[in-house]
Every structure is written in C-alpha cells, then in structure tokens.
Amino acid sequence: MAHSPVVDATKCNGCEKCVDVCSVEIFEMNEDKAEVVNPEECIGCKSCIEICKKHAISIRDKTVVPANLGTSTFVVDILH
Ligand code: SF4
Ligand code: SF4
Numbered sequence: 217m218a219h220s221p222v223v224d225a226t227k228c229n230g231c232e233k234c235v236d237v238c239s240v241e242i243f244e245m246n247e248d249k250a251e252v253v254n255p256e257e258c259i260g261c262k263s264c265i266e267i268c269k270k271h272a273i274s275i276r277d278k279t280v281v282p283a284n285l286g287t288s289t290f291v292v293d294i295l296h
Pocket of ligand 1: 229231233235239249265270271272
C-alpha cells in the first residue's frame with residue numbers, strides 16, 4: 217500500500233513539528249508552511265498526524281483493488 221501525506225496549507229501554522237517528527241524527512245518548510253517533498257518515502261506511521269495540533273496533515277492510502285470485471289483494477293483512496 218502506498219501512503220501519500222498531504223498538508224492543508226490553510227490550516228498549517230508553520231510550527232515545524234512535522235518536519236522534526238518524520239523519520240524519513242517527508243516535510244520541508246516553505247515560506248512558513250510545511251510542504252510535502254518526497255511522499256513516496258512515507259511509511260504511514262502517522263506520527264505527523266498525531267503531532268500536528270492544527271489537524272493540517274492527512275495521509276492518503278492508495279490501495280489497488282481488483283475489479284470484478286476483467287483484469288482491470290481501480291484505486292481506492294482512504295483519508296485518515
Ligand atoms: S505540524 Fe502541522 S501546523 Fe506544524 S508545520 Fe506541520 S503541518 Fe504545519
Ligand atoms: S506518516 Fe510517518 S513517515 Fe509518513 S509523513 Fe507522517 S511522520 Fe513521515
């Protein structure tokens with residue numbers, strides 16, 4: 217399953233806690249807002265969600281689910 221962290225810049229207060237807590241350096245600060253710079257490295261630990269007091273971070277899990285028809289697949293997004 218691939219994890220894709222997203223920052224809502226309208227909620228972010230620039231506290232940098234997500235930058236500090238993420239062990240795989242997903243976040244960088246950009247003009248006082250956290251920015252996701254390499255989402256493919258996210259391990260889905262959710263530490264950033266727990267530490268963000270502004271509820272600005274969500275993790276999108278992309279799960280590929282086999283479709284009933286033929287060999288096609290589709291992607292389900294689960295927002296936490
Ligand atoms: S922890 Fe939340 S409020 Fe603080 S910089 Fe990160 S996204 Fe912004
Ligand atoms: S879920 Fe974990 S690995 Fe992913 S961005 Fe948040 S702190 Fe980093």
